[in-house]
Amino acid sequence: MASELDGLPVIATRREEAEGFLQGLVSKSLGWARKYSLFTYPFVTACCGMEYMTMASARYDSDRFGAAMPRFSPRQADLLMVVGTVNCKQAPILRRVYEQMADPKWVMAFGVCASSGGFYDNYATVQGIDRIIPVDVYVPGCPPRPEQVLDGIMLLQKKIQNQSHKLIDRKPLPVIAGGAGR
């Protein structure tokens, strides 16, 4: 991941340099803080939910990665885990949940059904949630073993660390056309 710092102009005033340096420090420390306090929203629909249970409980213990706190309100969560198959009836609800989450937010496609539709290639199933919402990490497997999910969490943490974070982020929210968000 190229950070925003790479794109800075070579010739800069001392003030800009100082600001950029400060911004880099802020971004790094915010990234560090954010990657270890992922509040997850488990959007559990299907089989993978059983492995989600295992992953969250004592033996595999996603708490070690700071991602153990399931928040059952999307407004309090920053990691949306889409666990299981999403079909055409479920899709608008997933979209609505995603839109209710506050920035910064990340999405993990847990299992092959969420990633690509899996072997349910038929009239009812959405062929991957990335047709509806953006996805950061795909975890394959039907269902994935808990180790795979932990690996996915670690990949996401790496991604979060390398992103640019700002103290105040006033970027306008992206407006996605159509859909059911209200």
Added chain:
Amino acid sequence: MSEAKGVGGIDPRATPGSAGAGERPPVGTLAPAGEGELYAPMPSKHMVINLGPSHPAMHGVTRAVVELNGEIIEEMKLDIGFLHRGFEKSCENVTWGQVFPYTDRLNYVSSIMNNVGFALAVEKLAKLDVPERAKYLRVITSEIHRICDHLTLVGAMAMELGAMTVFLYGIEARDLLWDRLAELCGARLTSNYARIGGVARDMPEGWQEKTLKVMDRVVAIREEIGQLLNRNRIFIDRCRNTGKVSREDALELGFTGPCLRASGEPYDVRKAAPYLVYDRLDFDIPVGSNGDNFDRYLMRMEEMRQSDKIVRQCFEQMAPGEIIVQDFRYALPPKPLVYGTIEGVMAHFKLVMEGIKIPAGEVYSYTEAANGELGFYVVSDGGGRPYKLGLRAPGWPMLAALPVMTKGSLLSDLIPTFDSINMIGGEVEQ
């Protein structure tokens, strides 16, 4: 409350008990009457609230729209289909052997029972008999998965009523069993173990001893769970006399399995129409008396005990032998034959590309899965693919009856009721 004065037809200035104050609230629920100006009558209000589908208590896939009068459920509508993924349509487009992975994902907590149920349906249609050892292996794995299913149910039910410990214990015990199943069939959750005419693999060496050891540990954990819940005041208060179903209602609504037996009807397919080797095994069918949530919970605990007994008996009775029929019209030939002989290659090719030829006809086969009767209505046109594969999901009638079960009860009683019927989205919504 036709003469409306103020909010909800109640005049806030009227003295309690007088005509303007509306109906007296039920005793014990609100502040006692007669406290003059300090007393604020709390009129119960009609409201329609939405639960789910993305709600932890609705298991992610059921949308319930509840009309409340205060806290009392007056009317409830269920909207399902949020996990409909075209099971039947998909199965009609693959060969008979390829259906097994789809059946895994019906009741994903106890997938081997679905495998076995489907294999038995096809074997019934093809009039195929399975080797003895395969029958025992099917019963052993099914009963282990029954324990997994009930552990998950009890854990999830207790968790949603506030007892997180039970959930962690249950998951630990379930993981131990899944490890053993992973050694046997290679997957933790979606096992894909049964085949038409037998099972996929024999037990690895030392598996029996390891499994028995794990079962002892599971028994210990189950006893601990029992100690935590059986006399737990909070748990009993929330479960006893909630979600009650009488025996007649349960029959009319089509309940099967533990929910039917909790209401007092001693019907179990394993006893009524024994399949595999259940007629040679000594086990009891627990029957409840009240038909409430607590009975359904106790039913699960007792069934785990009986399943444990069944597995141990099977290990004792089992003899070495074939695990799949040696008929290459149905079972894949062993690899040396495939690589070494032309007959083996041809049989393998035909089975994989065209599928097993099942004689034309239709059959309804039923087995006792963890939640009740798992039925498959199979229609074959003589080809390599199912013409119709109808699934009778065990949890279906129980979910359909949820509005009946919760009518007139408190909203909070919906949670234990919904848990104790064990709705599994994969099988109900197919």
Added chain:
Amino acid sequence: MSKAVIAALVERFPDAVHAPYEGVGGDDCAFVERSRIVDVCRFLKEDPALAFNMAPYITAVDYLGATPRFEVVYNLLSTVHNKRVRLRVKVPEGPEGVVPSVTSLWRGADWFERYCWDMYGIPFSGHPDMRRLLMYDEFEGHPLRKDYPLRGRQPLVAEREVHDIFRGPGPASRD
């Protein structure tokens, strides 16, 4: 095993029950006239010698190319006598192929009949709440019909509001 059930049915309804046969594995099956299915089921349920107190599974099959095209299959169970019977009803395609509902006998048949309507487009008369069950209202066609394509995906629709779902009988105070 339970030849008596089919014999009793044929004797009681000689014009409505025909072609009884023993299915694979010894199941008792018979074809029933569409208009008489409720009478036959009521007899099966209320006669104490039969006492079919449960309808565990009702489904439909699409025999594309045959006339009549559809078939509704009733699997009935008597827990009293531990007997099962399977009734098959031929249903033609189109609006004239209405099947009388058996929900008045077994409330558990409710969702099974809605399922038949949703997946095969077989209407039931006398059903209290005939709506789609698994698919959404905007979905066109009936997916389990043999002439519906496997990958016949339809455009996504907006989420339904609460008042759109709650359409059952209830007090008028509802918004």
